[in-house]
Amino acid sequence: MNKLFQQQIKEEKDVLLVAKPDRRLLSKVPDKEGVRTNLDRRQVKDNEGSSDISNLIEHEKMGRRYLVNYDVSIEYVSADKKVTCHGKGTDISTTGMLIEVPHEVAQDLSHASQIKLRFIITPGSMPEGYEMKVNIAAKYIRFDKNADGKTLCGVAFLESLAQYATKKKNWYMLSVAAFFLFFISACILLMRAESVLYFKFNKILYMYSIIAATFLLTRYLFGSFYRPVPIDKDFTPGVTIIVPCFNEEQWIQRTISGCINQDYPIDKLEVIVVDDCSNDQSFKKIKEIVEELKIKEQRYDIENRVYCVRQEVNAGKREALAKGTLMAKHELIVFVDSDSFLDPFAIRNIVQPFKDTKMGGVSGRTDVANTYTNALTKMQAVRYFIAFRIIKAAESYFDAVTCLSGPLSCYRKDLIVKHMDAWLNQRFWGAKATFGDDRSMTNFILRENRTGYQDTAICNTIVPNTYRIFLKQQMRWKRSWLRESLIAAVFMWKKEPFMALSFYMGVLVPLLAPLIVLYNLIYIPLTHRVFPLTFIIGICLMALLMSMAQLFLRKSSTWIYGLWFCLYYEAVLLWQMPIAWFTFWKTTWGTRMTPADLAELLKKNSKKQERA
Template sequence: MLAQLAAIIWTITQPIPAVIPDVLAVRGLLTAFQVVAIFAVLVLLWRTILFGRYRALPGASDDELPTVTVIVPAYNEGPQVLTTIQSIMFSDYPHAKLSVIAIDDGSLDDTWTWIQRGAAAFPDHVIALRCPMNRGKREALYEGFNRATGDVIVTVDSDSELHDDALRNLVTPLVREPRVGAVAGNVRVLNRSQGAIPTMVDVVFTSSFEFIRVTQSEVGAVMCCPGALSAYRRELVDVFKDEWVTQTFLGAPASIGEDRAMTNAVLRLDREVRFQANAIVVTKVPTDTAQLARTFLRWARSDVRETLSLTQLLISRLRASDLGTWINVVSSALAMLLAPLALISVVGLAVVDPGTLIWIAAALVLTSVFPAVLYAHLREPRHAWWAFGYAAYNLLCLSWIQPYALLTPAHSQWLTRSLPVARQRT
């Protein structure tokens, strides 16, 4: 993300001397942009080296595997929640060591009916809980944490489906490496066939999630264990869950970004957080721009809050072993701050001199090359070209999100779980 934003700013600022008077402030700004761009390139090279040496751990044997409680919070999910439960129970994990807690968080539709069907299909393994009213995903997870009995707690979103070996691979680092306190799964898109937006998002997930989390894992500090699939040692969850569920930010309840907050809680307990690329989960993503923008806005707001929290942690315990984490945090913070500058630069130059549009187009192409090559290498070459389409789509439709998130980080509305009237329970 930082490298892409730096490339945009570097490219589009090339014509600035020709369209803006040569004043000291402009020269200073250009120099600052160039320094950031050089830093971004160095970080990208460093991350590429880390990516090249990463190897996911192969799945542990049945005897090694710990007992696991999988928690599935659901709100207005309908029949998909049953498919999610089935994907968990049909996975390659010993049933004697597996339990599921499915929680209906006050849904307005028939989600509770589908959860009950899941519990009836697997009566010895699935517990169905129902909240009388919608209190939010964090509260629903908290209910599950309080009832979990497994040595490891796994969180799975109700719109996600696990690959057969996902659970086994996910918990393996917790078995093999005592210092590891949490593990992030590998999120991919379930509904790619539903249009251009899900296909583009799948390409973005590969570069923004898989590549970045691999490099963060190599320094032992993945910054976000995704709600779609993550594992935590229950002993650690028991330590931080009460403080986590009542978290506030700028005086308001922090009801979004519960996954990033949990990840920071594990890091705060001085445990490592790893990523397992072979623990694959596919999840539904929005198919229209409005819903996608709301999702990204929610993530961006929680990123602001939790990046500040992680920075405070690193400052409080200054040590050489956190250098890799510092690089990732600084990169993340710079990406947040550069986003509004990139947007202002693009709009400003296009207005002042429409001829600079060719530089903007060049910047979009430049920033798309790496995601396209990465997707072609890791996934499917035939869909890699969508990276170029996403660059233009992001500029036109989504580039306002990060600047707006910086201005409204304390807003904690979920934004994406409203239910059409036709699906409401009567």
């Protein structure tokens, strides 16, 4: 039965960044003895000569190397002679490149007075925003032979690729994006001014238009005011990372490695992986990576810092998270999904807001790991970025983030324990809640505490790359959103007035959206013979606003897919909302074989056999 289910949800191969392997499995973990820290290793100093964690993080990101396969045109001057030849780029960072060249060319480059490189950074081979044609000056560093006997020449760029991108393309991207953001906002405001003028002719329709525009523009406005909490390198509370796993054999080892490979004090970080009785090779993979870490990285005390446990029966994600929480020895609990990969500085960043003793939970930023797989994943990459950098950032401005997302979120342990029974036994209209664990726990925390968002705490997650799985995921999310929004509506009025008003507008707008679309695109044209030009322009402006925000903030070529997402939302995703109204009681995940999904599949197969 599981094979049948897997065939039904078969996905295409994901395209991910390929980082150059480090000889150490835990290259970012500080020395156990504390003799040398990552700051010492990289010799990063601020302007006054003191160690600076922010500079370390920036320096480390610039030095990250990615395996590539670029055709490189090399132009150099040696012995007053200009020579042009070709090589093959094998790995790259923002500061330099390793190029496969003939041995004699490598020798010439070692004496060259000038070196010029031309190559194309293809989408997906480096982080978003770097895809471009490059014509950059470089200097020779060294050359060596690899195991295959090929000559590899290392060069350093005279300016970083980030600096090069700023000079070459970022200035006009920012200018164009800024212009359109202003123009779009002005158009939306003018259109809503028209709604005020004609309000008396259709009070309900124009009231909805005013509310929707106000909600949208204020989110972007307050999102622009947001700033992450800066790092205090001396603030390192104890952290336990809980990774719930169910049928995640493909990614779980990478997830565990990312969780333990953190720039964080060894004695203040532990990882607990709870396998929820997977029926694939997940638990075997978990044990393999844990044993490998114990053997190869003994000096990092893996024996007492990484634990794996297995539930005897498939009890559900909440039960797995609860089991790990009760085992945890530290005061902060970080939940990480089993297909999400932490940045080496994610934990150091996500704990910073907890310097505020009233902060109960914090969400990190989730980027898409498989962005460049296809159009669907690119569309989701834009949506994720806007959802976190704009929507959650705006909520965090008022200390009231309404969903501490599953891929990366942090809570005070005492608060999880306090609400654990209610969380595990949550029922809605008689049905047991089996998903939406992140929104549900957020609601428990948000009733009496603050919740925040830390944009600098980054993880990358795998998103669906087929529409079949994507639609199932979105339906599950809409059901949990509907349930938890109705629950939050009971207490959100107690929060800061503007945040409370924004929340209720945010609930009202998507609930009524299907009716509004039907009214404008079907009823008005049929009954009044009027083409809904204004409504269509409004949709296009909202789509362009998302795309321009992505371009302005991330400078990525994926910005165009923001338009596609908004149009796809209006044509397809919007109509999942009415279905969610009447199927909120369903407990199936749709994206993996939980007991509820198995029961549903068996039921469908029985009906097919009866009809046959």
